[in-house]
Amino acid sequence: MKLTRRQALAMAVSLGTAACAGTAWAQAYPSKPITLIVAYPAGGDTDAMARLYAEKLGTRLGQPVIVDNKPGASGTIGTAYVAKAPADGYTLLLAPSTVSIAQLVLKTGAGASYDVINGLTPIVQTGVQPLFVAANTETGGKDLKEVVAKAKTKTLSYASPGSGSPMHILGEMFNQSAGVKLSHVPYRGVAPAVNDVLGGHVPVTFMTLGPVAPHFASGKVAALAVADAQRSPLAPNVPTLAELGYKGVEVGAWQGLFGPKDLPADIVKTLNGHFNEILKMPDVQSKMAVFGALPGGGDATRLAKSNAGDYARFGKIIKDFGIQAD
Structure with missing residues (x-):
């Protein structure tokens, strides 16, 4: 079918408009909250x-x-x-x-x-977010060796922000590696867990650094190890669990x-x-x-x-x- 010059021009304009509309649609995101x-x-x-x-x-x-x-x-x-x-x-x-x-x-x-x-x-x-082992320096210990020694002679517990959390998993993996049985105390969130560690009610916690770091200056809580393959830039002086002899505990x-x-x-x-x-x-x-x-x-x-x-x-x-x- 032959097109007149006017029909061909109209079609070209129509196709051009459609192409522009398609481009505008592709570039429209986001067009609302x-x-x-x-x-x-x-x-x-x-x-x-x-x-x-x-x-x-x-x-x-x-x-x-x-x-x-x-x-x-x-x-x-x-x-x-x-x-x-x-x-x-x-x-x-x-x-x-x-x-x-x-x-x-x-x-x-x-x-x-x-x-x-x-x-x-x-x-x-x-x-x-690297996970750390932190402890109340009086009821838990000033280093991981002290925590493990205490755990082998008496019952110690550890706080996590919830059952089934990565911190809970880390705690159980550490228990297995260290040959101890720190009992798990789950909390509904980070804040109450840290508060009870700070108060000495629960001696140990497995936690991200942010919630416990503000309490390091007082000396009441200390980071004892990081559960990563290498030391964290956020706390370069804290050794890894592997450095301290606890292999395969990386969470x-x-x-x-x-x-x-x-x-x-x-x-x-x-x-x-x-x-x-x-x-x-x-x-x-x-x-x-x-x-x-x-x-x-x-x-x-x-x-x-x-x-x-x-x-x-x-x-x-x-x-x-x-x-x-x-």
């Missing part, structure tokens, strides 16, 4: 860092980023909410590494239904940004790029250090590997030790 879900109550490390990132990301994107706390069931309620959300980039999840194991430590049927490996889209690992924590399954690659790239720049900001890094966190970054595969790795490794440990959440 973004909701950043935190699956835990306000006031914790994840919540505080979510609000820090939200402020920076909102400025860069030109749209508000609103933090929404949806706590409950060891974080599975908020995670399930994001897993079921539309994959349009407007509902995101900032999660601690407990996201990998939460369903594994809940009693059968207690966890929300979602696939933590294939049901979320990894975007960026925002930070890593770390991290935080990451996820979206729903099948989040478009261009949105993942956009958010990942912005976060990598945010994590380079000196004020962001200094605030993260207050919470005992080091900046993460890198591409989305780094977070995917951390998530899958923890699920596989800790899944076996959780089963072997019979670890369950409250």
